[in-house]
Amino acid sequence: MDELDGRLVAALRENARASYAELGRLVGLSGPSVQERVRRLEERGVLTGYRALVRPGAVGLTVTSLIGLLLSDNADQNAVVGRLVGVPEIEDCWFVAGEESYVVKVRVADVDALEELLGRLLRVEGISRTRTTLVLSTKWEGRLPMSGLPDGAGSDATDAPDAPDAPDATDAASDGDAGGNTDAG
Numbered sequence: 001m002d003e004l005d006g007r008l009v010a011a012l013r014e015n016a017r018a019s020y021a022e023l024g025r026l027v028g029l030s031g032p033s034v035q036e037r038v039r040r041l042e043e044r045g046v047l048t049g050y051r052a053l054v055r056p057g058a059v060g061l062t063v064t065s066l067i068g069l070l071l072s073d074n075a076d077q078n079a080v081v082g083r084l085v086g087v088p089e090i091e092d093c094w095f096v097a098g099e100e101s102y103v104v105k106v107r108v109a110d111v112d113a114l115e116e117l118l119g120r121l122l123r124v125e126g127i128s129r130t131r132t133t134l135v136l137s138t139k140w141e142g143r144l145p146m147s148g149l150p151d152g153a154g155s156d157a158t159d160a161p162d163a164p165d166a167p168d169a170t171d172a173a174s175d176g177d178a179g180g181n182t183d184a185g
Contacts, residue, residue: 001046004027004029007026008023008027008034009146016051019031020032020034023038061108062110063109063111063135064107066103066105066132066133067118067121067131068096068100068102068103068132069104069121070101070130071128072126075127076126079126081102084102084104084124087104087120087121089106090105090106092104
């Protein structure tokens with residue numbers, strides 16, 4: 001991936017709805033050249049899709065939590081992950097090093113819904129315990145550190161936490177994120 005590809009990726013992360021002509025103006029290429037580069041980035045798996053970003057609080061998901069999942073000694077990890085895929089409140093799932101085997105990011109309507117979800121997770125075969133951290137406020141998310149790209153390719157000020165569009169504590173608090181840390185199991 002060269003510098004122009006990196007600049008295209010950064011521009012698309014900022015506005016995936018930009019036209020090829022608009023992207024071309026940003027990176028100094030013609031619209032057809034941008035279209036060809038984007039096609040190649042898609043074919044190579046660099047660009048894997050385009051989606052709308054939804055503010056969770058605006059759709060009633062006011063509580064965000066990270067839940068560490070400790071597995072029983074004889075748990076089949078693949079089977080556990082297969083069961084977790086069917087839990088709609090889970091937004092992300094990571095296999096991690098440390099005491100927990102997995103950490104999941106969940107979004108729910110309220111603390112009662114979180115408590116109900118924790119009960120369901122503890123009934124998943126192979127999960128022996130959970131460790132829950134409630135998010136108090138979201139300072140930013142969805143950031144992709146572009147430091148591995150060629151010089152200048154990832155220098156996009158909008159990725160910085162103090163960028164004008166970054167949510168501040170007031171914005172995040174209005175989403176209703178609650179906070180704390182609990183162990184269950």
